[in-house]
Amino acid sequence: MAIKYSQKVIEEFTNPENVGEIEGADAVATEGSPACGDMITYNMIIDPETHIINDVKFRSYGCASNIATASVATKIAKGRTIEEIKKLTPKAVTEELDGLPAVKIHCSVLAINGLKAAIREWEKKQGLRKDGDDAEALDKETILRELRNVIHPETGISIVKMNMVRTIEVDDGKIFVELLMGETDEMFYENIEEETREHLEGLPGAFDATIKLNDKPITKGL
Amino acid sequence: MSDTTHEYAYLDNGDGTQVLPEVLEAMLPYFTESYGNPASLHQLGLAAEEALDEARESLATSLGCAASELVFTSSATESNNLALAGLRAVNPDKKHLIISPIEHSSVRNLAKHWAKKGFLELTELEVDDEGRVNPESLKQALRPDTLAVSIIHGNNEIGTIQDIETLGAICREAEVPLHIDAAQTLGKIPLNLHELPVDLASFNAHKLHGPKGVGALYIRKRVKIRRQFEGGPQEGNVRPGTENVPAIVGFAKAAEIAVRDMDKVTAHVNDLTQKLADGLMAIPHVRLNGPAINSSERLPGNLNLTFKYIEGEAILMSLNYQGVYVSSGSACSSRALTPSHVLTSIGLLHEEAHGSIRFTLSRLNTEADVTKAIEVTKAAVERLRAMTAFIPEEHSERESEHATTFYKKKND
Numbered sequence A: 001m002a003i004k005y006s007q008k009v010i011e012e013f014t015n016p017e018n019v020g021e022i023e024g025a026d027a028v029a030t031e032g033s034p035a036c037g038d039m040i041t042y043n044m045i046i047d048p049e050t051h052i053i054n055d056v057k058f059r060s061y062g063c064a065s066n067i068a069t070a071s072v073a074t075k076i077a078k079g080r081t082i083e084e085i086k087k088l089t090p091k092a093v094t095e096e097l098d099g100l101p102a103v104k105i106h107c108s109v110l111a112i113n114g115l116k117a118a119i120r121e122w123e124k125k126q127g128l129r130k131d132g133d134d135a136e137a138l139d140k141e142t143i144l145r146e147l148r149n150v151i152h153p154e155t156g157i158s159i160v161k162m163n164m165v166r167t168i169e170v171d172d173g174k175i176f177v178e179l180l181m182g183e184t185d186e187m188f189y190e191n192i193e194e195e196t197r198e199h200l201e202g203l204p205g206a207f208d209a210t211i212k213l214n215d216k217p218i219t220k221g222l
Numbered sequence B: 001m002s003d004t005t006h007e008y009a010y011l012d013n014g015d016g017t018q019v020l021p022e023v024l025e026a027m028l029p030y031f032t033e034s035y036g037n038p039a040s041l042h043q044l045g046l047a048a049e050e051a052l053d054e055a056r057e058s059l060a061t062s063l064g065c066a067a068s069e070l071v072f073t074s075s076a077t078e079s080n081n082l083a084l085a086g087l088r089a090v091n092p093d094k095k096h097l098i099i100s101p102i103e104h105s106s107v108r109n110l111a112k113h114w115a116k117k118g119f120l121e122l123t124e125l126e127v128d129d130e131g132r133v134n135p136e137s138l139k140q141a142l143r144p145d146t147l148a149v150s151i152i153h154g155n156n157e158i159g160t161i162q163d164i165e166t167l168g169a170i171c172r173e174a175e176v177p178l179h180i181d182a183a184q185t186l187g188k189i190p191l192n193l194h195e196l197p198v199d200l201a202s203f204n205a206h207k208l209h210g211p212k213g214v215g216a217l218y219i220r221k222r223v224k225i226r227r228q229f230e231g232g233p234q235e236g237n238v239r240p241g242t243e244n245v246p247a248i249v250g251f252a253k254a255a256e257i258a259v260r261d262m263d264k265v266t267a268h269v270n271d272l273t274q275k276l277a278d279g280l281m282a283i284p285h286v287r288l289n290g291p292a293i294n295s296s297e298r299l300p301g302n303l304n305l306t307f308k309y310i311e312g313e314a315i316l317m318s319l320n321y322q323g324v325y326v327s328s329g330s331a332c333s334s335r336a337l338t339p340s341h342v343l344t345s346i347g348l349l350h351e352e353a354h355g356s357i358r359f360t361l362s363r364l365n366t367e368a369d370v371t372k373a374i375e376v377t378k379a380a381v382e383r384l385r386a387m388t389a390f391i392p393e394e395h396s397e398r399e400s401e402h403a404t405t406f407y408k409k410k411n412d
Helices: A007-014 A064-077 A082-086 A091-096 A102-125 A131-136 A140-147 A186-201 B021-027 B043-063 B076-090 B105-117 B135-141 B164-174 B245-260 B262-280 B312-321 B341-345 B350-354 B367-386 B401-411
Strands: A027-033 A038-046 A053-061 A165-171 A174-180 A208-214 B070-073 B096-099 B121-124 B146-152 B178-181 B200-204 B215-219 B286-288 B302-307 B356-360
Touching: A007 A064, A007 B312, A027 A102, A038 A064, A038 A102, A053 A064, A053 A102, A064 A091, A064 A102, A064 B312, A082 A102, A091 A102, A140 A165, A140 A174, A140 A186, A174 A186, A186 A208, A186 B105, B021 B245, B043 B070, B043 B245, B070 B076, B076 B105, B076 B146, B076 B178, B076 B200, B076 B215, B096 B105, B105 B121, B105 B146, B135 B164, B146 B164, B164 B178, B245 B262, B262 B302, B262 B356, B262 B367, B312 B356, B312 B367, B341 B350, B350 B356
Parallel strands: A174 A208, B096 B121, B096 B146, B146 B178, B178 B200
Antiparallel strands: A027 A038, A038 A053, A165 A174, B070 B215, B200 B215, B286 B302, B302 B356
């Protein structure tokens, strides 16, 4: 399937800004992994008084839209406060790029979440957030929020928004999630399962995720 | 853009090729002059039917089989599906299927679907780290209720050519039909179906400078399969629907030319592939995927490389915007966002599959294409590595000392 990127994506991919690392960065965070095929590392300088992100740079291992979204994310973040960035959604990036193909929407999620991860790192260092804060919060709500980051590759919409998440159970760091596959073609199962696992097992306090893909026909009353 | 010189280098001939002028010329009359339906009883129908017969005879000669053993289809994908589903329809008691783990999606997805639905049990054979099927694993896998064995003759991604004589002999002994997907081998290596222990074989035209939308299935005499959709009595009752006469004529012509020019073309393509490989493998941290290039075990013109520590879709797009057209086995370049099962089956880690690029050359490529591809790829790899977040020591499960040198170099 040919990929048609917007002119803006091509420009950002060809000439990305803010590439590299920052000597003596206040926060460094990596989102994604090489096994998944996309990963971004951000370096940030944050003013402790104003909470303004004075500088941010990235390194990318990923596709053209991974690089383009990271480049745009750094441009958005620079000069803004961490409070502003924490409120951003991936839409901020896709709008700036005149849209992304559905199969690439997950890149915008990674780009924005990477920024937020760097901010969390900084907050921990500043004592604004404790390690324990996250672990305690491993509940159904946290899991559902995290699953909003799992994007269906065919539609470019989160599996939560697509109403696929049917069961969430969590017990002592062990997560069980059931996804209703509905109209989803079998070819997407592997990616959806892996993406879901990656996101859940990356949650603080989580050490194991069981994912059940339920492909029974949709019935009413669930 | 003129016909003879273009500003791009097309190195994706494993996906599709340019139709040769001679092929196009052979096809044209069947659009505008002898445009009748071969099933019609009048003069124009007869002209089309004669063209169809001639094309079938000609393709049979190219393949070393009888014309009566060939059925025209829309693609190798259809041929693969027809072969396996057609066998299954006449052998409902056979509940086991054997495939290699490096099949084209048309065989793989069908087999996986059947297994998932519980229609039959599926065994995937072992392959070595260059994609050769292990004959011992085939011997062990065969059962009395095995429907068929389906193996890709020349792999579309890494170019591995299977030892069909050996594998077929094993199937013969067990009296299990062998189907081969020969979409990539027709016209590239000598083929003589009557001398091969093969019962069914799938082909198409657009890999050998013929048109898209036409394929063929070889069904050895006395092998029975059932049609998969209903309609008229075309193609020996096995494949209903009016034949695509111009495309079939083009297919036969393309195969004829490919067989005629095989030695000359192979020498040309091998020479260019060697030059391309020499240029690209001079880049540090590059891995060749599949058997040695220009060996009898690899398709001529196939070069599949992993550029470590960077991602294939980004390489592909960099090349694309510079006018070099290739393909990749990375997850990000697939519709389903999964890495190539061929590359993971021969032992590549996901991140190694993600960095893969396939270059496939044809008779129409030139030295200038190779020079351009080397230049553009080198620059793209250098640029992407300069910005990569991949730190070999931290992120790779399989790293040696050269990875460490790479990282040091990056930070210099």
